[in-house]
Amino acid sequence: MTVRVGVIGGGQLARMMIAPAVEIGLDIRVLAEDEGMSAQLAATAVGDYRDLETVRAFARDVDVITFDHEHVPQDVLRALVADGIQVHPGPDALQYAQDKLVMRARLAELDVPQPxxxxxxxxxxxxxxxxxxxxxxxxxxxxxxxxxxxxxxxxxxxxxxxxxxxxxxxxxxxxxLVSFRRELAQQIARRPSGEMVAYPVVETVQRDGVCAEVIAPAPGTTARVVELAEQIGRRVAEGIGVTGMLAVELFETDDDRILVNELAMRPHNSGHWSQDGAVTGQFEQHLRAVADLPLGRTDPRQPWTVMINILGGPAEGSLADRFAPAMQEYRDAKIHTYGKAPRPGRKVGHVNVSGDDLEDVVYTARAAAALFV
CATH class of the missing domain: 3.30.1490.20 (ATP-grasp fold, A domain)
Known part of the structure; x- marks a missing residue:
């Protein structure tokens, strides 16, 4: 029997779940906030995710509910669970992504290093x-x-x-106010039966508070940091009972501490590299996890993958106009756009490039992404 996965939220994360859902035999449906959103190809309903009856009506036609974002109110989530609907991640886990004070208190209980x-x-x-x-x-x-x-x-x-x-x-x-050397991110996937897998720890570069670049795996990382990041990720995933993808954003400090900054319980910018750079991309992995299917391998396909976010988009013309020149000049680049109108600072797509020479991979990814702004 085909598993029907319902995604609440019609943004780019839901959009990027569509292709892997089809590929692994899942029926994906989306509750979008408005017409014409990024995931409109799979939008079977449009409505307010804060309205219980709207969400209930959507949930009746699926086997499991998951999310494009973490903003669905707790009372709506708990009502779905009381109705007997599978919700992954569930409200008990999502509360830690929805309220940073609650998150900090729970991380302290789990003895996880944090500011x-x-x-x-x-x-x-x-x-x-x-x-x-x-x-x-x-x-x-x-x-x-x-x-x-x-x-x-x-x-x-x-x-x-x-x-x-x-x-x-x-x-x-x-x-x-942490003095940090750089920011890292550790992704973990966990299914309801408890199976967990970890992705390589990556380096993230933020500009104006927005993730701009990701290098996978994080260059120059000691074996101790790699081991510690995975230990922290697994402890958090198990300790809060998350199901699906978990991103743990980390500070690597100047005095060699690793501290948890933020949590995200869904596919995340720090994992976009895995679409083209890992055996199992984060969007397929998230779907496997929430459907309680065996998890895929997380090994990198090549030594390095760099992801560059396309922020803002072109001032003139359209994103579509830029594809042919980018494909012609940078044939190693994998280009992903979100169906969004350009706007200053807005995430409208990203570019992934993989290879065995990090300097060349970084140059190619940045140059290809630059053609879209």
């Missing part, structure tokens, strides 16, 4: 935290932030006065 942190409810509490942590801090809104939104570096308690005013008395998250 020092505290909930702060006013400028005075934030100022005390700043004074105790070298005169600076990172403040985050616990819910709703992504791609650098809801994150602010502060030097004074008054620097977040506007956020406190709009928080309605609820706490913000204050974190130690």
């Amino acid at each position: 020092e942190w505290a909930p702060v409810r006013d400028a005075g509490e934030l100022q005390r935290f700043i004074d105790e942590h070298g005169g600076g801090a990172v403040v985050k809104t616990p819910r709703g932030g992504y791609d650098g939104k809801g994150v602010r570096v502060v030097r004074s308690g008054s620097d977040a006065a506007d956020w406190f005013a709009s928080a309605g008395g609820e706490a913000l998250l204050a974190e130690e």
